[in-house]
Amino acid sequence: MEPINKVKGIVAPLDRANVDTDQIIPKQFLKRIERTGFGEFLFFDWRFNEDGTENPDFVLNHPRYKGAAILLAWDNFGGGSSREHAPWALKDYGFLAIIAPSFADIFYNNCIKNGMLPVTLPKDTVAKLFERAQEREGYELTVDLESQTIKDDEGWAVQFEIDPFKKTYLMEGLDDIYLTLQHEDKIRAYEESMG
Amino acid sequence: MSGTTMFEKLWNAQVVHQGPGKPALLYINRHLVHEVTSPQAFEGLRLTGRGVRRPELTFATIDHNVPTTDRSGPIKDPISKKQIETLRENCREFGIELFDLDSPHQGIVHVIGPELGITQPGVTLVCGDSHTSTHGAFGALAFGIGTSEVEHVLATQCLWQSRPKVFEIKVVGARHKGVTAKDIILSIIGRIGTAGATGTVIEYRGEAIESLSMEERMTICNMTIEAGGRAGMIVPDEKTFEYLKDKPRSPKGRGWDEAVERWKGLRTDDGAQFDKSVELDASDIAPQVSWGTNPGMVADITGAVPFTEEFDDPVERKSAERALEYMGLKPGTPIMEIKLDTVFIGSCTNARLEDLIAAAAVVKGRKAAPNIRVMVVPGSQLVKLQAEELGLDRVFKEAGFEWRESGCSMCLGMNPDILSPGERCASTSNRNFEGRQGKGGRTHLVSPIMAAAAAIEGRFVDIREWNLNDEIE
Ligand code: SF4
Secondary structure (H helix, E strand, O other): OOOOOEEEEEEEEOOOOOOEHHHHOOHHHOOOOOOOOOHHHOOHHHHEOOOOOEOOOOHHHOHHHOOOOEEEOOOOEOEOOOOOHHHHHHHHHOOOEEEEOOEOHHHHHHHHHOOOEEEEOOHHHHHHHHHHHHHOOOOEEEEEOOOOEEEEOOOOEEEOOOOHHHHHHHHHOOOHHHHHHOOHHHHHHHHHHHO | OOOOOHHHHHHHHHEEEEOOOOOEEEEOOEEEEOOOOOHHHHHHHHHHOOOOOOHHHEEEEOOOOOOOOOOOOOOOOHHHHHHHHHHHHHHHHHOOEEEOOOOOOOEOHHHHHHHHOOOOOOOEEEEOOHHHHHHHHHOOEEEEOOHHHHHHHHHHOEEEEOOOEEEEEEEEOOOOOOOOHHHHHHHHHHHHOOOOOOOEEEEEEOHHHHOOOHHHHHHHHHHHHHHOOOEEEOOOOHHHHHHHOOOOOOOOOHHHHHHHHHHHOOOOOOOOOOOEEEEEEHHHOOOEEEOOOOOOOEEEOOOEOOOHHHOOOHHHHHHHHHHHHHHOOOOOOEHHHOEOOEEEEOOOOOOOHHHHHHHHHHHOOOOOOOOOEEEEOOOEHHHHHHHHHOOHHHHHHHOOOEEOOOOOHHHOOOOOOOOOOOOEEEEOOOOOOOOOOOOOOEEEEOOHHHHHHHHHHOEOOOHHHOOOOOOOO
């Protein structure tokens, strides 16, 4: 996995709570057997009309949010199905960081495994960011993992929390399986003790 | 002296390695695999030249994509077909046992695990599927994982996990007739919310839980994920052992006696501390019907669609407004006035034998309402066979219901079983998300007996008012 430290980019405000993975990537696109190419189906039922044209009301279709790298949303982002296709689709579309007041467990973990930054911030801070992203065209944030800060170009900054192990994992772009296989002797000893 | 929870005992016994302040490397005893979340994991193994460490601990089946009509011909959707064939090839190449379409054990992964005795107390069990929480009904630590983790388990038989908190949900009292395990879990989710258990493993306890059958306990644990929980667990007891005895993969002979002795030790000590606790009284619970687009949006059958002004939190109010718009419902509409186009009885939540027996008892001698489509999809081929031996298929067919082959079916509509835009469905499944059962489809979550009664009347009815026989306790 590619190491990740800094993400700078436009913030797209997705004004919804409880965005579940069925919305992020609907089931009809889960039949592919590759990890790639899911971006075009991201938020499919929200992004596109019945006839396949873009739904102009959906936030990602507003020209000012094209090319956004940071997604902003409300509580409990990524609930429901464990499908890793959800972070694959978000990343393939171009999102490298997601900011929300809370995330569902499996989704959060799946993001980390794919070198994406899920950032948890207090609800009132998220509310502020919503205001700015909606009001100021081209509003950008920089997420800096090493210093655990988020800042904008106008001098506003805030700290965020992340589990130190997950931080190292992301910054070094570790290969999980390789890491585990370093403990082969312990795994074998455990298996022997089980009989 | 404070005691220890069942969860802690199980967890501690599984730790292979743990550095200070780091996640634990947990040993995984059972791994279940299906066609949708596994192809990229096997591909990852191939790309890195890694093998499967313990192929005998992984079991595969095909459930999400399969047609539930006649299966003798080839699968029509070419992409589904490719995904299914990919799983077959992967199982062959890596030496994994597959319960394929022609197997008497094919079925929804969370139905067949317990049926085969693969699910056992005290084990860690994972699957690339969020409803893996189902297996916790046996006192297993069972949770859903992503595809990267599927690959990790295949390669190492271990997973890195941070220790979750333990959440006690105690259900006291006795439930009324017509109130099922589904109503208990829906009312729990309604109360704590869809993120109420995030970061925790729930231990369900109290006399209302102990009194449940194994299949009912599975319904409860199944929907733990709908409350945001990592896993749900119930202490194994005589019912658990009774259920598992003589299952194909259960221990046999002396091994069985030893296993039961071991399993008996897996209980939460008196005085053990939980990180969080909630208590409910089962006698307060009424049959539940979901009105919105997440499983926390539920009402009593005697209630009404809420007015959005009732929600104080602006984000929640907005969610409720959107949900009502999507669902095509007006605030204040009595739940019993909601008319239906379709009824789906199926899924890993409610398509086991007892569910079908209870639904059939409601249906017997009655007919489906005119113009309503009703689909009954057994959770596994074994459930189907057992139901047919009891003549349940005839009861359903005589009422005008469709009797299908096993699979996930309209629970998520990856196969041809889907709702059309605007179609309104009473469903015994677990998710009422937008588009879950088909784009624009409107899902109301209910118990099997509530679904069966709704199919007869063409709208929701209070099952408690029906003169039910003893089969529907
Ligand atoms: S029945 Fe539904 S919830 Fe259960 S495994 Fe299948 S798709 Fe998932």
